[in-house]
Amino acid sequence: MAEQTRRARTVMRRYRADIGGSWWGALVVVTVVLGFVGRGDGGFWGAFLWSVVGFVVGTLIAIAMSSRVVGARSEAEAFADVDVASGDGTAR
Amino acid sequence: MRWLMMCVAIVLGAGITWLLTVRRVTRQVTLSSATANGSGERPPRADVLGNEAAMDEAATDEAATDEAEGFGGATTQESSSRMGWDRTSQDEDALFPHDLHAGDRGVTGVPPIQGATPNGDLAGVTAPGAGADPSLTPVDEGPTVGDLGPELGAPERDDPEAAAGEPESGGAHVTESATPAANDDPPVPGPAGVR
Numbered sequence: 631m632a633e634q635t636r637r638a639r640t641v642m643r644r645y646r647a648d649i650g651g652s653w654w655g656a657l658v659v660v661t662v663v664l665g666f667v668g669r670g671d672g673g674f675w676g677a678f679l680w681s682v683v684g685f686v687v688g689t690l691i692a693i694a695m696s697s698r699v700v701g702a703r704s705e706a707e708a709f710a711d712v713d714v715a716s717g718d719g720t721a722r
Numbered sequence: 723m724r725w726l727m728m729c730v731a732i733v734l735g736a737g738i739t740w741l742l743t744v745r746r747v748t749r750q751v752t753l754s755s756a757t758a759n760g761s762g763e764r765p766p767r768a769d770v771l772g773n774e775a776a777m778d779e780a781a782t783d784e785a786a787t788d789e790a791e792g793f794g795g796a797t798t799q800e801s802s803s804r805m806g807w808d809r810t811s812q813d814e815d816a817l818f819p820h821d822l823h824a825g826d827r828g829v830t831g832v833p834p835i836q837g838a839t840p841n842g843d844l845a846g847v848t849a850p851g852a853g854a855d856p857s858l859t860p861v862d863e864g865p866t867v868g869d870l871g872p873e874l875g876a877p878e879r880d881d882p883e884a885a886a887g888e889p890e891s892g893g894a895h896v897t898e899s900a901t902p903a904a905n906d907d908p909p910v911p912g913p914a915g916v917r
Contacts, residue, residue: 642748649742656738660731668727680724684731691732692739705747712751 643708644700649689657685 665678702708 638750638752640748641751642746644744644746646743647745649739652742653739656742657735660734660738664727664731668723670723672724677724677727680728681731684728685735688732688735688737689739692736693743695736696740696744700744708747709749712749 641709641712643702643705643712645702645704645708646696646700653689657682660685 661678661681664681664684665674668677668681702710
């Protein structure tokens with residue numbers, strides 16, 4: 631008879647998702663705060679606008695890095711190798 | 723001051739964007755491995771809990787494997803040589819039973835005939851219309867030539883070598899096609915011998 635052995639382990643995966651509306655909220659909050667903090671020299675609007683530029687640049691950098699580091703675009707795609715493991719017997 | 727704020731905005735923008743876009747998900751994976759009678763280890767199977775699609779796929783795969791085993795075993799992997807046929811089947815001799823080539827075993831159930839050619843052919847052994855050769859007496863039990871009819875009067879011989887080497891007058895003689903070596907060879911059964 632066949633003897634069956636079961637082992638359970640936790641697998642963590644990462645995947646990229648859309649930015650959504652939270653990013654816009656974060657943009658407003660961060661730039662407003664930095665505008666008030668840096669309003670000493672050029673006023674609020676000068677600090678606010680440069681903060682917007684910096685925030686957008688940082689966003690673009692993060693998107694570029696995440697696209698290189700994280701390849702999966704969805705949860706199912708992230709666990710595709712684990713699902714395939716049910717056929718070939720390897721879990722990565 | 724402005725560049726400092728730019729750097730802070732860049733760091734905050736990158737960090738917040740990373741946190742909003744890159745998401746982590748954790749699953750508990752169950753690896754099951756089966757060993758059948760110690761003959762080998764079946765590759766482990768992963769069932770992802772909480773993923774119904776994956777579990778259904780694994781169940782379908784398992785059902786297909788069980789179905790294949792009902793027909794003689796699971797499908798094996800394709801050979802690396804990609805040979806689409808059995809090399810042995812190209813040999814015509816391999817299609818015959820090995821015992822047929824043995825000759826001396828009498829596997830066909832027909833008693834061997836003395837004086838027959840090594841391949842069991844009796845063509846030319848008897849003259850047409852001369853009836854059965856009385857020397858062609860089966861060695862083993864079974865339907866003998868004498869059983870074909872009492873008028874043939876096939877005498878029973880206890881010494882098959884004498885029967886093969888010294889055919890009696892009146893009966894058909896074994897022709898020269900039967901090589902001398904054939905007399906030394908063990909008799910080969912042939913269905914034509916009893917006809």
